[in-house]
Amino acid sequence: MRLWLYAPFTLLLAAFATKQVTGQCPSYTEYSKNPHGAPSEGPLGLPYMRPDITCRTFTSSAVENVIRELGGRIKDPDLARLFENTFPNTLGDTVKYFNKTENIAFIVTGDITAQWLRDTANQFAHYSSLLSKDADLAALVRAVINTESRYVSEYPYCGAFQPPPESGLDPTENVWARGVIVNPPVDNKTVFECKYEIDSLCGLLKLSRSYFQQTNDSSFMNENWHSAIKQIFRVIEEQSQASWDENFNFISYYNWTGTPGVSLSPLVNNDGNGEPKGYTGMVGTHHRPSDDLSAFAFLTPANAMLSVELEFLAEIVDAAGHGSLDITSSARTWSNRIKDALWNTTVENGIFAYETNGLGSKYFMDDANVPSLLSLPYLGFLGRSNPTYKKTREYLLSSRNPYYAEGSSFKGIGGPHARAWRPWPMSLVSSIFGSDDDAEILDTLYTIANNTAGLGLIHEGQYIHNSSDYTRPWFAWANSYFAEMILDLAARKPHLILKTNESYYV
Numbered sequence: 001m002r003l004w005l006y007a008p009f010t011l012l013l014a015a016f017a018t019k020q021v022t023g024q025c026p027s028y029t030e031y032s033k034n035p036h037g038a039p040s041e042g043p044l045g046l047p048y049m050r051p052d053i054t055c056r057t058f059t060s061s062a063v064e065n066v067i068r069e070l071g072g073r074i075k076d077p078d079l080a081r082l083f084e085n086t087f088p089n090t091l092g093d094t095v096k097y098f099n100k101t102e103n104i105a106f107i108v109t110g111d112i113t114a115q116w117l118r119d120t121a122n123q124f125a126h127y128s129s130l131l132s133k134d135a136d137l138a139a140l141v142r143a144v145i146n147t148e149s150r151y152v153s154e155y156p157y158c159g160a161f162q163p164p165p166e167s168g169l170d171p172t173e174n175v176w177a178r179g180v181i182v183n184p185p186v187d188n189k190t191v192f193e194c195k196y197e198i199d200s201l202c203g204l205l206k207l208s209r210s211y212f213q214q215t216n217d218s219s220f221m222n223e224n225w226h227s228a229i230k231q232i233f234r235v236i237e238e239q240s241q242a243s244w245d246e247n248f249n250f251i252s253y254y255n256w257t258g259t260p261g262v263s264l265s266p267l268v269n270n271d272g273n274g275e276p277k278g279y280t281g282m283v284g285t286h287h288r289p290s291d292d293l294s295a296f297a298f299l300t301p302a303n304a305m306l307s308v309e310l311e312f313l314a315e316i317v318d319a320a321g322h323g324s325l326d327i328t329s330s331a332r333t334w335s336n337r338i339k340d341a342l343w344n345t346t347v348e349n350g351i352f353a354y355e356t357n358g359l360g361s362k363y364f365m366d367d368a369n370v371p372s373l374l375s376l377p378y379l380g381f382l383g384r385s386n387p388t389y390k391k392t393r394e395y396l397l398s399s400r401n402p403y404y405a406e407g408s409s410f411k412g413i414g415g416p417h418a419r420a421w422r423p424w425p426m427s428l429v430s431s432i433f434g435s436d437d438d439a440e441i442l443d444t445l446y447t448i449a450n451n452t453a454g455l456g457l458i459h460e461g462q463y464i465h466n467s468s469d470y471t472r473p474w475f476a477w478a479n480s481y482f483a484e485m486i487l488d489l490a491a492r493k494p495h496l497i498l499k500t501n502e503s504y505y506v
């Protein structure tokens with residue numbers, strides 16, 4: 001089986017090597033806009049979209065083994081091709097710098113040359129079970145944690161960063177952030193974008209704990225990391241407070257505002273503070289995981305993720321014997337406080353609101369990317385059969401959710417970021433993680449597979465009436481998330497996608 005699959009791969013690579021003799025490596029952003037290689041043998045005929053072997057920024061034999069083993073067991077050749085393209089996508093061209101001795105790495109999000117805390121956590125999530133098998137891959141993740149710890153120690157309110165100085169790579173100008181004013185101010189040689197989103201900090205927590213859970217190696221819990229954790233608690237304290245104090249002084253620890261006509265993002269009302277909020281025990285945020293402005297500060301799914309990750313944080317520092325009492329007790333206190341507040345203040349008629357303001361207002365909707373309400377089981381906040389999740393899910397996947405759309409070629413949940421009429425395939429991946437229903441899973445899976453604009457990669461948003469109309473040719477996280485879902489199905493529902501009923505575990 002292994003050799004049989006190996007042969008076509010080798011031939012394909014040979015073909016590429018010949019083709020590229022003349023030039024150097026193309027930018028993957030350009031590469032990803034056109035189909036390459038021999039099409040897969042299913043009805044979709046999907047292209048082969050991995051960069052030439054000499055152009056890949058990181059190689060992992062453990063990753064190649066999974067592609068060979070699982071690729072050979074997936075029954076539909078089109079799905080196998082999608083897995084082969086998406087699973088290694090992070091390593092193909094996003095690792096722009098890695099020095100093991102320095103313990104520093106720079107990972108771009110795809111078509112934008114910047115490192116997002118949220119995206120990197122997810123760009124490595126599907127490799128977590130390989131970390132105990134591939135020491136170099138583990139070293140890369142450790143370097144990502146260290147680099148991000150350093151960023152967060154200095155700028156805990158920011159979500160996207162420039163290359164570290166060690167890399168010698170030049171910072172790039174964020175043209176969308178021209179005219180943006182942020183307080184506390186940031187240095188644009190380090191920070192790419194300083195929108196405050198609580199789930200960015202959850203990203204670092206998640207990457208840290210999954211690394212520890214897989215390796216038992218606590219060496220990342222160094223000075224940078226401890227300093228980052230301290231800053232995360234500072235943000236939690238500051239952003240959980242009500243906007244008004246008892247004398248109606250307006251409290252602001254952070255504010256962000258654009259300049260009309262100069263920056264892409266809109267002005268944020270109340271001089272960059274957003275809508276006022278009351279105290280609930282949850283932690284407020286300014287922008288959504290899509291980087292769009294929040295309508296209300298308390299984003300339910302981000303608080304769910306924070307509650308989960310703080311509990312894990314307590315567990316890992318205990319297990320590592322780094323049990324600074326401060327970290328474990330603060331983490332457990334906040335985790336429970338957030339969870340109670342979430343259940344107590346965001347549910348109405350058995351349904352979760354997406355955003356609330358702590359003063360009684362609720363916004364019922366869902367946005368496309370993670371953390372979202374649809375992804376609550378994926379985040380580990382509750383089980384698929386939880387009645388509140390089931391009832392919420394039913395309305396999220398219906399036209400009662402203002403950001404659900406269904407057209408002649410595509411359907412799913414979108415958001416203002418790529419527009420309401422362009423749902424994101426990622427919302428469908430979240431839906432599969434939250435479903436136990438075989439027919440629904442297959443329909444959702446093929447809604448994604450049938451709509452890659454013939455490019456065999458997962459895009460950001462796609463127009464519901466024309467799937468050639470999509471945004472972001474190269475969105476590394478979306479590719480990773482899709483591959484992570486295929487791994488989940490291979491273990492949980494092998495009969496749906498594998499040639500035999502035997503589960504595949506990495």
Ligand SMILES: *[C@@H]1O[C@H](CO)[C@@H](O)[C@H](O)[C@H]1NC(C)=O
Pocket residue numbers: 099100101102
């Ligand atoms: C990695 O960093 C070390 C320490 O700064 C340096 O000596 C070494 O040359 C670097 N290696 C590479 C490949 O850049």
Ligand SMILES: *[C@@H]1O[C@H](CO)[C@@H](O)[C@H](O)[C@H]1NC(C)=O
Pocket residue numbers: 171172173174188189
């Ligand atoms: C940083 O800001 C300065 C001043 O606005 C600007 O001239 C420069 O181009 C910016 N650099 C980057 C990398 O964005």
Ligand SMILES: *[C@@H]1O[C@H](CO)[C@@H](O)[C@H](O)[C@H]1NC(C)=O
Pocket residue numbers: 183184185252253254255270271273
């Ligand atoms: C903006 O935030 C800073 C703290 O970084 C604070 O000192 C200032 O008062 C805030 N301004 C407004 C208008 O909220």
Ligand SMILES: *[C@@H]1O[C@H](CO)[C@@H](O)[C@H](O)[C@H]1NC(C)=O
Pocket residue numbers: 132213214215216
């Ligand atoms: C990590 O430690 C736990 C508890 O000691 C053990 O059960 C597990 O096998 C270890 N995992 C690895 C990858 O070493």
Ligand SMILES: *[C@@H]1O[C@H](CO)[C@@H](O)[C@H](O)[C@H]1NC(C)=O
Pocket residue numbers: 340341343344
């Ligand atoms: C919030 O929830 C917790 C646990 O679910 C409960 O003990 C507490 O009384 C609730 N608080 C309010 C104000 O409803």
Ligand SMILES: *[C@@H]1O[C@H](CO)[C@@H](O)[C@H](O)[C@H]1NC(C)=O
Pocket residue numbers: 043044442443444446447450
């Ligand atoms: C996907 O496309 C195939 C044809 O290639 C079609 O048979 C199937 O119904 C489509 N599935 C979905 C969910 O769109």
Ligand SMILES: *[C@@H]1O[C@H](CO)[C@@H](O)[C@H](O)[C@H]1NC(C)=O
Pocket residue numbers: 466467468469470
């Ligand atoms: C579908 O979208 C593509 C890409 O934007 C465009 O070129 C094409 O004309 C559109 N097709 C229709 C029927 O509108």
Ligand SMILES: *[C@@H]1O[C@H](CO)[C@@H](O)[C@H](O)[C@H]1NC(C)=O
Pocket residue numbers: 495501
């Ligand atoms: C595989 O599993 C499915 C669903 O669990 C079942 O219907 C089918 O009979 C199984 N096939 C074999 C060959 O065991």
